[in-house]
Amino acid sequence: xxxxxxxxxxxxxxxxxxxxxxxxxxxxxxxxxxxxxxxxxxxxxxxxxxxxxxxxxxxxxxxxxxxxxxxxxxxxxxxxxxxxxxxxxxxxxxxxxxxxxxxxxxxxxxxxxxxxxxxxxxxxxxxxxxxxxxxxxxxxxxxxxxxxxxxxxxxxxxxxxxxxxxxxxxxxxxxxxxxxxxxxxxxxxxxxxxxxxxxxxxxxxxxxxxxxxx
Ligand SMILES: N[C@@H](CCC(=O)N[C@@H](CS)C(=O)NCC(=O)O)C(=O)O
Numbered sequence: 001x002x003x004x005x006x007x008x009x010x011x012x013x014x015x016x017x018x019x020x021x022x023x024x025x026x027x028x029x030x031x032x033x034x035x036x037x038x039x040x041x042x043x044x045x046x047x048x049x050x051x052x053x054x055x056x057x058x059x060x061x062x063x064x065x066x067x068x069x070x071x072x073x074x075x076x077x078x079x080x081x082x083x084x085x086x087x088x089x090x091x092x093x094x095x096x097x098x099x100x101x102x103x104x105x106x107x108x109x110x111x112x113x114x115x116x117x118x119x120x121x122x123x124x125x126x127x128x129x130x131x132x133x134x135x136x137x138x139x140x141x142x143x144x145x146x147x148x149x150x151x152x153x154x155x156x157x158x159x160x161x162x163x164x165x166x167x168x169x170x171x172x173x174x175x176x177x178x179x180x181x182x183x184x185x186x187x188x189x190x191x192x193x194x195x196x197x198x199x200x201x202x203x204x205x206x207x208x209x210x211x212x213x214x
Contacts, residue, residue, distance in 0.1 A: 004081075005064035007032035010052070012039045015212040017071035018059035020170050024075060024163055027203040028082040072107045072167065079103075079163030087163050095158045102156045105142070106167030112139055113174045116181060132180070139181060143188040150190035154197065161201070169198035173210055 007025060009032055011018030018034075025032045037043035037058065045056045052060045053069040060067055061074045068074060079088030079099075089095035115135050122128040146168070153159040156168060172195060176182040185192055199210045 004030060006062075008035055008062040009033070010035045010037055010044075010049070010060040010062075011058045012037050012044060014208040015210070016058055017170075019207065019209040019211075020071050020166050021059050021061055021074045021078060022207040023166050023170075023201075023204050023209045024078040024082070024087060026207040027161070027166075028078070028085050028087060030082070072103065072110075075106075075163045075167050076103055086160050089157060089162070099157045099162060099164050102164035102168055106164070106171050109142065109168065109171035109175070112142075112181075113171065116175070116178050136181070136184060139175065139184055140187075143184065143191050146194070147188040147190045150194050154194070165198060169195060170209065173199070174212075177212060177214070 007030060009018055009021050009025065011022070011034065022032075022034065037049065043049060044058060049060075050056055052062070052067040055069070057069065059071050059074060060069045061077070063077075068077065076088075080091075082088075083090055089099050112135060115131070119128060119131050119135065122131065149156060155161055156164045172191070176185060176195070185195075198204060204210060
């Protein structure tokens, strides 16, 4: 492998957003140190960690002497770094636009999770119902789009595994932990089959990505 910087990835739990970066590093066969922070001791709020990410959130990826945060950016960076392993199409390739489209869609899917958590805290009633219906409709539109893709191919881009599969499947996985959102997936068997494929992907298993237990 080419001369790579030293990687250190910070996370709190196996299933947090550091899982996406760990999956990519594992798939690329890269050497990296996983640094688990103790949430009970609030290590992610320590002065030392706040120097790496002033927001006190994981993941952070140290790349030699540089640190970066925001899981979507980290995945984009790693995809490009390991492009020769097929993790991202090159910037001047025809597949690049499609790849970026799915990478950014993953960030939108991430917001659905934040929305459902906020909705849960709204007192039961008309407002909560309306917000939940709007979210369910948006998720359904997303799944219609993805189901159409998986009618023709097994992966999102170029019919091979890329960082877009990591990003999209990770955030879809989280939505399925809410039964009212999971039941929508039943109408989209191709997306469900895709999720099964991603959850049993060898490097996802090795990196312990889909590991949330309530
Ligand atoms: N948009 C950020 C979100 C980062 C984030 O919220 N991380 C969570 C874990 S997945 C965290 O650090 N939470 C702090 C806590 O649990 O106190 C990203 O994608 O990296």
